[in-house]
Amino acid sequence: xxxxxxxxxxxxxxxxxxxxxxxxxxxxxxxxxxxxxxxxxxxxxxxxxxxxxxxxxxxxxxxxxxxxxxxxxxxxxxxxxxxxxxxxxxxxxxxxxxxxxxxxxxxxxxxxxxxxxxxxxxxxxxxxxxxxxxxxxxxxxxxxxxxxxxxxxxxxxxxxxxxxxxxxxxxxxxxxxxxxxxxxxxxxxxxxxxxxxxxxxxxxxxxxxxxxxxxxxxxxxxxxxxxxxxxxxxxxxxxxxxxxxxxxxxxxxxxxxxxxxxxxxxxxxxxxxxxxxxxxxxxxxxxxxxxxxxxxxxxxx
Ligand SMILES: Nc1ncnc2c1ncn2[C@@H]1O[C@H](COP(=O)(O)OP(=O)(O)OP(=O)(O)O)[C@@H](O)[C@H]1O
Numbered sequence: 001x002x003x004x005x006x007x008x009x010x011x012x013x014x015x016x017x018x019x020x021x022x023x024x025x026x027x028x029x030x031x032x033x034x035x036x037x038x039x040x041x042x043x044x045x046x047x048x049x050x051x052x053x054x055x056x057x058x059x060x061x062x063x064x065x066x067x068x069x070x071x072x073x074x075x076x077x078x079x080x081x082x083x084x085x086x087x088x089x090x091x092x093x094x095x096x097x098x099x100x101x102x103x104x105x106x107x108x109x110x111x112x113x114x115x116x117x118x119x120x121x122x123x124x125x126x127x128x129x130x131x132x133x134x135x136x137x138x139x140x141x142x143x144x145x146x147x148x149x150x151x152x153x154x155x156x157x158x159x160x161x162x163x164x165x166x167x168x169x170x171x172x173x174x175x176x177x178x179x180x181x182x183x184x185x186x187x188x189x190x191x192x193x194x195x196x197x198x199x200x201x202x203x204x205x206x207x208x209x210x211x212x213x214x215x216x217x218x219x220x221x222x223x224x225x226x227x228x229x230x231x232x233x234x235x236x237x238x239x240x241x242x243x244x245x246x247x248x249x250x251x252x253x254x255x256x257x258x259x260x261x262x263x264x265x266x267x268x269x270x271x272x273x274x275x276x277x278x279x280x281x282x283x284x285x286x287x288x289x290x291x292x293x294x295x296x297x298x299x300x301x
Contacts, residue, residue: 034197112145
Protein backbone atom coordinates (compact mmCIF):
# COMPACT_ATOMS: atom_id res chain seq x y z
CA UNK A 1 0.00 0.00 0.00
CA UNK A 2 1.22 3.49 -0.79
CA UNK A 3 0.45 5.61 2.27
CA UNK A 4 -0.43 9.26 1.83
CA UNK A 5 -0.83 9.76 5.58
CA UNK A 6 0.79 8.06 8.52
CA UNK A 7 -0.04 8.81 12.13
CA UNK A 8 1.93 7.32 15.01
CA UNK A 9 0.82 7.59 18.61
CA UNK A 10 -1.11 10.81 18.07
CA UNK A 11 -2.48 12.28 21.28
CA UNK A 12 -4.24 15.63 21.57
CA UNK A 13 -5.13 17.19 24.89
CA UNK A 14 -7.20 20.30 25.51
CA UNK A 15 -6.54 20.97 29.21
CA UNK A 16 -7.93 17.92 30.97
CA UNK A 17 -9.81 16.67 27.87
CA UNK A 18 -8.00 14.00 25.86
CA UNK A 19 -9.52 14.41 22.42
CA UNK A 20 -7.20 11.84 20.81
CA UNK A 21 -5.43 9.10 22.69
CA UNK A 22 -2.43 7.35 21.12
CA UNK A 23 -3.95 7.02 17.65
CA UNK A 24 -1.93 5.24 14.93
CA UNK A 25 -2.99 4.41 11.37
CA UNK A 26 -2.14 4.99 7.73
CA UNK A 27 -4.30 6.24 4.87
CA UNK A 28 -3.70 4.61 1.50
CA UNK A 29 -3.77 6.44 -1.80
CA UNK A 30 -6.87 6.03 -3.97
CA UNK A 31 -9.18 4.93 -1.21
CA UNK A 32 -12.44 6.30 0.21
CA UNK A 33 -12.50 6.20 4.01
CA UNK A 34 -15.40 6.59 6.39
CA UNK A 35 -14.26 8.37 9.56
CA UNK A 36 -16.92 7.39 12.08
CA UNK A 37 -17.57 7.97 15.76
CA UNK A 38 -20.03 9.53 18.17
CA UNK A 39 -20.24 13.23 18.95
CA UNK A 40 -17.05 14.41 20.60
CA UNK A 41 -15.14 11.23 19.60
CA UNK A 42 -12.25 13.25 18.15
CA UNK A 43 -12.91 13.14 14.38
CA UNK A 44 -12.63 16.88 13.69
CA UNK A 45 -9.60 17.15 15.94
CA UNK A 46 -7.91 14.38 13.95
CA UNK A 47 -8.71 16.06 10.63
CA UNK A 48 -7.41 19.38 11.94
CA UNK A 49 -4.11 17.73 12.84
CA UNK A 50 -3.84 15.95 9.48
CA UNK A 51 -4.53 19.19 7.62
CA UNK A 52 -1.95 21.18 9.57
CA UNK A 53 -4.51 23.30 11.43
CA UNK A 54 -3.55 21.97 14.83
CA UNK A 55 -0.58 20.33 16.51
CA UNK A 56 -0.70 16.98 18.22
CA UNK A 57 0.25 17.12 21.91
CA UNK A 58 2.43 14.08 21.21
CA UNK A 59 3.02 11.62 18.41
CA UNK A 60 3.86 12.13 14.75
CA UNK A 61 1.91 12.84 11.62
CA UNK A 62 3.25 12.64 8.12
CA UNK A 63 1.23 13.72 5.06
CA UNK A 64 2.76 13.03 1.66
CA UNK A 65 5.95 12.16 3.57
CA UNK A 66 6.24 15.45 5.45
CA UNK A 67 4.75 17.22 8.49
CA UNK A 68 1.70 19.18 7.30
CA UNK A 69 1.87 22.25 9.56
CA UNK A 70 2.82 25.39 7.59
CA UNK A 71 3.97 23.22 4.72
CA UNK A 72 2.61 24.71 1.46
CA UNK A 73 3.93 21.83 -0.66
CA UNK A 74 1.86 19.38 1.37
CA UNK A 75 -1.16 21.59 1.89
CA UNK A 76 -1.53 22.30 -1.84
CA UNK A 77 -2.48 18.62 -2.18
CA UNK A 78 -5.00 18.68 0.65
CA UNK A 79 -8.59 19.94 0.70
CA UNK A 80 -10.54 20.16 3.97
CA UNK A 81 -14.26 20.82 3.58
CA UNK A 82 -16.22 21.62 6.71
CA UNK A 83 -19.55 23.14 7.53
CA UNK A 84 -18.10 26.00 9.53
CA UNK A 85 -16.05 27.27 6.57
CA UNK A 86 -15.91 31.11 6.60
CA UNK A 87 -15.68 33.22 3.44
CA UNK A 88 -14.94 36.93 3.00
CA UNK A 89 -18.04 39.13 3.39
CA UNK A 90 -18.09 40.23 -0.26
CA UNK A 91 -17.59 36.79 -1.79
CA UNK A 92 -20.05 35.33 -4.26
CA UNK A 93 -20.06 31.68 -5.31
CA UNK A 94 -18.03 32.71 -8.36
CA UNK A 95 -15.37 34.35 -6.12
CA UNK A 96 -15.08 31.12 -4.15
CA UNK A 97 -14.46 29.18 -7.36
CA UNK A 98 -11.85 31.70 -8.51
CA UNK A 99 -9.99 31.42 -5.21
CA UNK A 100 -10.20 27.64 -5.31
CA UNK A 101 -8.71 27.66 -8.83
CA UNK A 102 -5.62 29.41 -7.43
CA UNK A 103 -5.37 27.09 -4.43
CA UNK A 104 -5.81 23.68 -6.03
CA UNK A 105 -3.61 22.47 -8.86
CA UNK A 106 -6.21 19.96 -10.13
CA UNK A 107 -9.19 22.34 -9.90
CA UNK A 108 -11.72 21.70 -12.69
CA UNK A 109 -13.79 24.81 -13.36
CA UNK A 110 -16.17 23.11 -15.76
CA UNK A 111 -16.87 20.40 -13.22
CA UNK A 112 -17.40 23.05 -10.50
CA UNK A 113 -19.93 24.97 -12.59
CA UNK A 114 -21.66 21.71 -13.58
CA UNK A 115 -21.99 20.77 -9.91
CA UNK A 116 -23.25 24.27 -9.08
CA UNK A 117 -25.95 23.81 -11.73
CA UNK A 118 -26.83 20.36 -10.37
CA UNK A 119 -27.16 21.76 -6.86
CA UNK A 120 -28.99 24.88 -8.16
CA UNK A 121 -26.32 27.13 -6.71
CA UNK A 122 -26.55 30.65 -8.16
CA UNK A 123 -22.99 31.60 -9.16
CA UNK A 124 -23.56 35.33 -8.67
CA UNK A 125 -25.13 35.14 -5.20
CA UNK A 126 -23.25 36.37 -2.13
CA UNK A 127 -22.12 33.43 -0.03
CA UNK A 128 -23.55 35.07 3.09
CA UNK A 129 -26.97 35.08 1.42
CA UNK A 130 -26.94 31.33 0.68
CA UNK A 131 -29.30 29.04 2.56
CA UNK A 132 -27.77 26.44 4.87
CA UNK A 133 -28.23 23.71 2.27
CA UNK A 134 -26.73 25.89 -0.47
CA UNK A 135 -23.72 26.56 1.75
CA UNK A 136 -23.30 22.81 2.19
CA UNK A 137 -23.61 22.38 -1.58
CA UNK A 138 -20.91 25.01 -2.08
CA UNK A 139 -18.61 23.12 0.31
CA UNK A 140 -19.04 19.78 -1.41
CA UNK A 141 -18.71 21.39 -4.85
CA UNK A 142 -15.35 22.87 -3.87
CA UNK A 143 -14.28 19.58 -2.30
CA UNK A 144 -15.14 17.61 -5.44
CA UNK A 145 -13.93 20.06 -8.09
CA UNK A 146 -10.61 20.62 -6.25
CA UNK A 147 -9.72 16.97 -6.98
CA UNK A 148 -7.11 17.25 -4.24
CA UNK A 149 -5.11 14.03 -3.80
CA UNK A 150 -6.24 14.05 -0.16
CA UNK A 151 -9.74 15.39 0.53
CA UNK A 152 -11.49 15.57 3.89
CA UNK A 153 -15.25 16.10 4.14
CA UNK A 154 -16.16 16.89 7.76
CA UNK A 155 -19.94 16.49 7.58
CA UNK A 156 -20.37 19.42 5.19
CA UNK A 157 -23.38 17.69 3.63
CA UNK A 158 -25.50 17.87 6.78
CA UNK A 159 -27.48 20.80 5.43
CA UNK A 160 -28.24 18.98 2.18
CA UNK A 161 -31.64 17.40 1.63
CA UNK A 162 -31.66 13.64 0.86
CA UNK A 163 -31.84 14.17 -2.92
CA UNK A 164 -28.88 16.57 -2.83
CA UNK A 165 -26.89 14.19 -0.60
CA UNK A 166 -27.52 11.40 -3.10
CA UNK A 167 -26.32 13.71 -5.86
CA UNK A 168 -23.14 14.31 -3.85
CA UNK A 169 -22.54 10.58 -3.34
CA UNK A 170 -23.20 9.86 -7.05
CA UNK A 171 -20.93 12.66 -8.27
CA UNK A 172 -18.20 11.66 -5.84
CA UNK A 173 -18.24 8.03 -7.02
CA UNK A 174 -18.36 8.94 -10.70
CA UNK A 175 -15.53 11.46 -10.40
CA UNK A 176 -13.46 9.19 -8.19
CA UNK A 177 -13.59 6.50 -10.89
CA UNK A 178 -11.91 8.85 -13.37
CA UNK A 179 -9.73 10.70 -10.85
CA UNK A 180 -8.85 8.39 -7.96
CA UNK A 181 -7.68 10.09 -4.78
CA UNK A 182 -7.87 9.60 -1.04
CA UNK A 183 -11.16 10.80 0.38
CA UNK A 184 -12.08 10.88 4.06
CA UNK A 185 -15.79 11.26 4.80
CA UNK A 186 -16.65 12.05 8.38
CA UNK A 187 -20.32 11.36 8.87
CA UNK A 188 -23.06 10.18 11.19
CA UNK A 189 -25.19 9.10 8.21
CA UNK A 190 -23.45 5.74 8.11
CA UNK A 191 -26.08 3.74 6.22
CA UNK A 192 -26.01 6.34 3.45
CA UNK A 193 -22.28 6.04 2.88
CA UNK A 194 -21.81 2.38 3.70
CA UNK A 195 -21.69 1.33 0.03
CA UNK A 196 -19.40 4.23 -0.80
CA UNK A 197 -16.62 3.78 1.73
CA UNK A 198 -13.94 1.16 1.18
CA UNK A 199 -12.38 1.35 4.60
CA UNK A 200 -13.62 2.43 8.00
CA UNK A 201 -11.84 4.25 10.79
CA UNK A 202 -13.94 4.24 13.95
CA UNK A 203 -12.94 6.54 16.79
CA UNK A 204 -14.43 6.18 20.22
CA UNK A 205 -13.61 8.63 22.99
CA UNK A 206 -10.32 9.54 21.36
CA UNK A 207 -9.17 5.98 20.66
CA UNK A 208 -9.09 4.21 17.33
CA UNK A 209 -11.50 1.30 17.73
CA UNK A 210 -11.51 -0.04 14.15
CA UNK A 211 -9.39 0.39 11.05
CA UNK A 212 -10.82 -2.18 8.66
CA UNK A 213 -12.18 -2.85 5.21
CA UNK A 214 -15.86 -1.99 5.02
CA UNK A 215 -16.60 -5.35 3.37
CA UNK A 216 -15.10 -7.24 6.31
CA UNK A 217 -17.13 -5.17 8.78
CA UNK A 218 -20.43 -5.85 7.08
CA UNK A 219 -20.35 -9.48 8.21
CA UNK A 220 -18.76 -8.75 11.58
CA UNK A 221 -21.84 -9.09 13.78
CA UNK A 222 -25.28 -10.66 13.68
CA UNK A 223 -28.63 -10.01 15.27
CA UNK A 224 -29.96 -13.27 16.76
CA UNK A 225 -33.69 -13.34 17.45
CA UNK A 226 -35.65 -16.06 19.24
CA UNK A 227 -36.97 -17.21 22.61
CA UNK A 228 -34.83 -16.04 25.56
CA UNK A 229 -33.48 -19.52 26.42
CA UNK A 230 -32.67 -20.25 22.78
CA UNK A 231 -30.86 -16.93 22.37
CA UNK A 232 -29.02 -17.58 25.66
CA UNK A 233 -27.89 -20.91 24.21
CA UNK A 234 -26.72 -19.29 21.00
CA UNK A 235 -24.99 -16.39 22.80
CA UNK A 236 -23.14 -18.65 25.27
CA UNK A 237 -19.41 -18.44 24.59
CA UNK A 238 -19.90 -15.61 22.10
CA UNK A 239 -19.45 -11.86 22.64
CA UNK A 240 -22.81 -10.20 23.12
CA UNK A 241 -22.97 -6.46 22.47
CA UNK A 242 -26.61 -5.73 23.05
CA UNK A 243 -29.89 -7.34 23.97
CA UNK A 244 -33.49 -6.20 23.70
CA UNK A 245 -36.96 -7.67 24.07
CA UNK A 246 -39.23 -7.70 21.02
CA UNK A 247 -42.84 -8.75 21.63
CA UNK A 248 -42.06 -11.89 23.63
CA UNK A 249 -38.82 -12.61 21.79
CA UNK A 250 -35.27 -11.56 22.51
CA UNK A 251 -32.96 -9.96 19.99
CA UNK A 252 -29.28 -10.13 20.77
CA UNK A 253 -26.43 -8.50 18.89
CA UNK A 254 -23.48 -10.86 18.76
CA UNK A 255 -19.99 -10.37 17.43
CA UNK A 256 -18.94 -12.99 14.95
CA UNK A 257 -19.67 -13.92 11.38
CA UNK A 258 -22.48 -15.84 9.80
CA UNK A 259 -20.32 -18.91 9.23
CA UNK A 260 -21.85 -22.35 8.51
CA UNK A 261 -21.26 -23.47 12.10
CA UNK A 262 -23.12 -20.45 13.56
CA UNK A 263 -25.93 -20.87 11.04
CA UNK A 264 -26.37 -24.54 11.87
CA UNK A 265 -26.27 -23.82 15.61
CA UNK A 266 -28.92 -21.10 15.24
CA UNK A 267 -31.12 -23.38 13.17
CA UNK A 268 -31.10 -26.13 15.82
CA UNK A 269 -32.11 -23.58 18.45
CA UNK A 270 -34.73 -21.98 16.21
CA UNK A 271 -32.89 -18.65 16.40
CA UNK A 272 -33.08 -16.35 13.40
CA UNK A 273 -29.85 -14.64 12.31
CA UNK A 274 -29.49 -11.45 10.29
CA UNK A 275 -26.26 -9.60 9.48
CA UNK A 276 -25.87 -6.19 11.13
CA UNK A 277 -25.59 -3.07 8.99
CA UNK A 278 -22.46 -0.96 9.36
CA UNK A 279 -24.48 1.71 11.16
CA UNK A 280 -25.94 -0.79 13.64
CA UNK A 281 -22.49 -2.24 14.27
CA UNK A 282 -21.00 1.19 14.94
CA UNK A 283 -23.84 2.04 17.32
CA UNK A 284 -23.41 -1.23 19.19
CA UNK A 285 -19.63 -0.86 19.43
CA UNK A 286 -19.74 2.70 20.71
CA UNK A 287 -22.61 2.59 23.19
CA UNK A 288 -21.27 1.81 26.70
CA UNK A 289 -21.93 -1.86 27.70
CA UNK A 290 -23.84 -0.90 30.86
CA UNK A 291 -26.67 0.34 28.68
CA UNK A 292 -26.58 -2.52 26.22
CA UNK A 293 -25.93 -6.22 26.75
CA UNK A 294 -25.81 -6.32 30.54
CA UNK A 295 -28.91 -4.20 31.01
CA UNK A 296 -30.63 -6.03 28.17
CA UNK A 297 -29.96 -9.42 29.78
CA UNK A 298 -31.41 -8.16 33.06
CA UNK A 299 -34.45 -6.78 31.28
CA UNK A 300 -35.15 -10.03 29.47
CA UNK A 301 -34.96 -12.24 32.56
N1 LIG B 1 -10.46 23.88 21.15
C1 LIG B 1 -10.93 22.99 22.03
N2 LIG B 1 -10.85 23.23 23.36
C2 LIG B 1 -11.29 22.33 24.27
N3 LIG B 1 -11.83 21.13 23.95
C3 LIG B 1 -11.94 20.85 22.65
C4 LIG B 1 -11.50 21.75 21.62
N4 LIG B 1 -11.72 21.17 20.42
C5 LIG B 1 -12.29 19.96 20.67
N5 LIG B 1 -12.42 19.77 22.01
C6 LIG B 1 -12.96 18.57 22.68
O1 LIG B 1 -12.31 17.44 22.10
C7 LIG B 1 -13.23 16.37 21.96
C8 LIG B 1 -13.28 15.91 20.51
O2 LIG B 1 -13.94 16.92 19.76
P1 LIG B 1 -14.10 16.79 18.18
O3 LIG B 1 -14.68 18.08 17.68
O4 LIG B 1 -12.83 16.35 17.58
O5 LIG B 1 -15.18 15.62 18.07
P2 LIG B 1 -15.99 15.07 16.81
O6 LIG B 1 -15.78 13.59 16.78
O7 LIG B 1 -15.64 15.82 15.58
O8 LIG B 1 -17.49 15.35 17.24
P3 LIG B 1 -18.84 15.69 16.39
O9 LIG B 1 -19.27 14.40 15.74
O10 LIG B 1 -19.80 16.10 17.47
O11 LIG B 1 -18.52 16.78 15.42
C9 LIG B 1 -14.55 16.88 22.52
O12 LIG B 1 -14.63 16.49 23.87
C10 LIG B 1 -14.43 18.37 22.40
O13 LIG B 1 -15.21 19.03 23.38
